[in-house]
Amino acid sequence: MKVPTTHDHPDGVAAGIVAGLERILAEPQVDAHAIAFIAHSTTQATNALLEGDIATVGVLLLGGPVVRAFARFAPFALAEGVQFAPRWYDGRDPAALDAAAAGGVDAIAVSDAFGVDRPQREAALVGAARARGIAATSGAEVSTQYGLRARTRTAALNAAILPRMLRTSRVTARAVADARIPAPLMIMRSDGGVMDVGEVERRPILTMLSGPAAGIAGALFHENVTDGIFIEVGGTSADCSVIRRGQPQMRPAQIGGHRTLLRTLDVRTIAVAGGSLARLQHGRVVEVGPRSAHIAGYHYAAFTARETIASARADLSAGVGALVAADGTRIAVTPTCAANALGAVPQGAFAAGDREAARAACALVAAELGTDADALARAILDRASDRLRATIEELIADYGLDPATVVLVGGGGGAAALVPYAAQRLGFAHRIARDAAVISPVGVALALVRDVVERTIVDPQPADLARIRREAIDAAVASGANRDFVEVAVEIDTARNRVRATASGATAMAQDAGGSATAGETERIAAAAEHLRERAADVRIVARTPGLLVAAGARELAVVDARAVVRLVLPSARARTLAAGTVADALPREIDDATTFGDVGRSLPDVFLLRGARIAEFSGMAEAAQIAGLVRDELDGVDAAEPVVVVTVTKRA
Known part of the structure; x- marks a missing residue:
């Protein structure tokens, strides 16, 4: 079930989530008391950072001149025309919170040089800020790694999205409670796991890449992908990621070109998808994307009535392959339309449209270019495949994959329009995931609660490792996992003296519901x-x-x-x-x-x-x-x- 995104509602995108929940619960066969697991993925944190829709942040540093020198960072760009430039305060000053509040600060980040090992001073200031109704976080809350400047930057970015995410999570949680659903609300993390809404109120930055993470979780748990490159294709972009030995691959996250102490799924996003516009130059297709049909106000030819196509004429004035119908409707020939015109979309796929309408649209545009419908359709899909090729080859090289055994697994509504054609042209085996069009919500429903504990320890002893392992288990349980089913992976990076324990497991209710x-x-x-x-x-x-x-x-x-x-x-x-x-x-x-x-x-x-x-x-x-x-x-x-x-x-x- 889908409802429109509610960007302009006072409650933001949370209103759309509530509306969707209400429509589901209105179905007579749905019993709210029988729901065992409720979770959602969101791109709100990522969008807020990339679009510069952030709070005014005050950073309270606990330490003298040396700490200030090593913790402070220069302003940097988050979005076009938007600089991230927090205000800096001496956290040792009893009047610092008053000064921040009086200065119009919306959220507080507290950073102490020794916060990883001794977080008490950070926690005391965070508690004082929250008691005054100010959203607050600390370096120790978002990361247990050493690296004062990177940890301070990560905490400040977390604070920048904290007020907005607090509103969203609380509105959504209230709707779940009002519906008398007994299951706790879980939110998708950027590492493919989920966490409860309480954790989101502390560390919303962990939901970065939550949307792509949901698709990967669906590929892992619903489609049972053990080795391959998962490509989730939407209307505007495609997210490509490696699944190796049954595990998604991770990398440190960068925001605004600057390092943070966050590990996220290694997702390579390219601006080509099922709805990308075909850009024309000198009578031929030179590129596909990055602009997409629905954003530019075009209809897809493959989903337009034949009679509307019949009344249309080619319109290449904007430099894209498009038509204008007699009633003024603007229609684009997208990769989805090209694949339908060639009969390359598997029957029953979400991307399957009217082949005759798509061929007629291709023929009208092709005639203006001095070619035929099939040649135009192939040119569009070839250019889209070229965009995919570069990313696929990059992933193969980065992870040492054997090209002869790589399988491309398609998910998302546009998967059947791009993946089969690209796989055949590039020489890879492929398959479209089951329930590809809804692979992300399926992934959210199947994802495991996850938490990660990292420590920098020189020559860790067995007792150190056991302590960190138990800490990871406790963190996962605190986020909703059933302790009896928690699994733990412990890794040591000897080059960086880093120990990482990743604990994951299902909630008790989800475990019981699994049968x-x-x-x-x-x-x-x-x-x-x-x-x-x-x-x-x-x-x-x-x-x-x-x-x-x-x-x-x-x-x-x-x-x-x-x-x-x-x-x-x-x-x-x-x-x-x-x-x-x-x-x-x-x-x-x-x-x-x-x-x-x-x-x-x-x-x-x-x-x-x-x-x-x-x-x-x-x-x-x-x-x-x-x-x-x-x-x-x-x-x-x-x-x-x-x-x-x-x-x-x-x-x-």
């Missing part, structure tokens, strides 16, 4: 074979837990859950089933057997521990004792007889 439907063993092996690129007959089961199955091909292992979703594909891996009580004694030998040695020293394996339906990952460890400590923490309190699987992944030294 207990399981796939048969044949179906699970078939899923593994597909991702291992082997014949099912050549795939063998090498280990299992009550909720997970490990299948081996000639070169890789696949971990498949009870729903036949492939959770991991691991090269150079070995799996062994053990009783939980024997893991501590067996683990050193498993690690030794998978350790490699080279000119630069030894390289310990990545280790995965499978228990029930849970997967714990321990990557980048420098010492076997670190792995052992984390595994011991994971198995604390587990029945000694419970079967678990230890998977070691050998790395090059």
Whole structure:
């Protein structure tokens, strides 16, 4: 169900969310009390920053001249004609909050040089500001990484969107409460997880790229993409991202060209999509996009009545492939129209329109260019494919993918107009995701609660890693995850002395609503074979837990859950089933057997521990004792007889 975006409403886009919710609940078959999970993705944070629609921010620095020198940053551009230039105050001054309020500040960011380790002073000022009704945040709330200037910048940007996001989240949460829906409201994060509305009120900046993240979550959990390039195609732009071994790829976020201490999905957005205008020059198509038909006020030819097309004449005066109908309607020949004209849109796809109307429009424009309808349509799709090619090749190079095995997976309403043609022309396998047109809301519905804890620690000891792991679990639980189903991945970046723990899991209500439907063993092996690129007959089961199955091909292992979703594909891996009580004694030998040695020293394996339906990952460890400590923490309190699987992944030294 769709409702128009309510940009001009006093409640902003929240009014549209409420309207959509009310229409859904008006359906007689929908029981509000039976709703187990409610979440939404939003581009409001991103749009506010990119459009410069931000609050006036006051930054309160806790420290002397040295702190001020290292924390302050110069103004920088967020949007055309909009500079982000917060006002600076000495947070040690008892009158600083009064001065900020009197100076017209809408939101406060507090930053302390030692806030990562000792956040109490930051928290006290934030609490005082909130008690006065001023939106406030701190460096420690948005990041636990060192780097004073980057952390201060991140906190200030968080404060810049805080008032607007507070209004939106509270209006939406109130509508959910008024509807007597028992499920908590969750919001999509930019790393593909969700968090509760309370967390959004503290850290709205974590919702950057929330919209694209929802599509990727849909590809992961609904379409079961383990390896590929996911391309979500809308009307104006296409978002391209890599899914590798069942995981989306992440990178540090930059805003206004400046580094922040946020990790977001690596989404490459290009200004070409199903509704892009074909730009003409010297009688030929020279580019497709960035302007789109609906923004420029054109109708799509493929979705225009044939009689309207029949009354039209070609109008190339604006430098785009377009028509003007007898009634003044402006009609564009978009990539969607070109694909329909060539019969390249799969039957039943959301992008499927009237092929005859599209061909007639192409013929009218082509005649003005001295060519034919098919040639024009191919030229439009070729130029669009060229735009995709550059980004696809960039992703392949950045992530070391094998071009021969790359699969393009299309999502979004415009996917069927671009992805099949581009894949064939560029030489890639492809498929259109199930429910492609609504892959984003499906992804929101299926996404897991997620939280990330990062620390800068030189030579982390097992106790440090266990503490950070538990902190990540507690954060995910605080955001709504069911503690019994939280999975944790712990990574160590030895080059940067950084430890990262990512905890994710479903809410208790969503877990209960998921039911207990399981796939048969044949179906699970078939899923593994597909991702291992082997014949099912050549795939063998090498280990299992009550909720997970490990299948081996000639070169890789696949971990498949009870729903036949492939959770991991691991090269150079070995799996062994053990009783939980024997893991501590067996683990050193498993690690030794998978350790490699080279000119630069030894390289310990990545280790995965499978228990029930849970997967714990321990990557980048420098010492076997670190792995052992984390595994011991994971198995604390587990029945000694419970079967678990230890998977070691050998790395090059």
